[in-house]
Amino acid sequence: MTLYHGSNEDIETIDLERGLNFKDFGKGFYLTPDKTTAMRMATKKARLFGGTPTLITYDMSDSALSSGLRVKIFPEKASVEWFLFVDANRDRQRMHPIHHYDIVIGPIADDGVVLQLTNYREGIYSPEHAAQLLQDKYLDQQYYFGTQRALEFLHKISSQTV
Numbered sequence: 001m002t003l004y005h006g007s008n009e010d011i012e013t014i015d016l017e018r019g020l021n022f023k024d025f026g027k028g029f030y031l032t033p034d035k036t037t038a039m040r041m042a043t044k045k046a047r048l049f050g051g052t053p054t055l056i057t058y059d060m061s062d063s064a065l066s067s068g069l070r071v072k073i074f075p076e077k078a079s080v081e082w083f084l085f086v087d088a089n090r091d092r093q094r095m096h097p098i099h100h101y102d103i104v105i106g107p108i109a110d111d112g113v114v115l116q117l118t119n120y121r122e123g124i125y126s127p128e129h130a131a132q133l134l135q136d137k138y139l140d141q142q143y144y145f146g147t148q149r150a151l152e153f154l155h156k157i158s159s160q161t162v
Contacts, residue, residue: 005030031145
């Protein structure tokens, strides 16, 4: 399967330690099957951090999901479980990761999701209500790689500026 990573620089070797804390699925390396989404992320990263918007294309081995890796796959639409998982990973009060998955696949929490997370944290909505409000919203998909073992199933194909 072809996956894309949008960056502000080319990446020769993936370094999981460079990942940011408090992301949707935790500290790790994120990709998407949607090329346009990755190009948008590349442009955003270059604007925020400098550098050159770069689209990096990877192949994920078909055997990755059946290799014995710890994999979590969420539905493509918002669910209560996904909503609470993202909320817990983004919780800046937590000092330790909330999971030990090698790969997590699910929706990207965009600005609309962040608004519902805020409404949930402020007690305005229950997680069930917040997830229900997101049901009709299209959410791009993301693939999180959180361990070196998972990265063994990912192979760089190309890199290009966008």
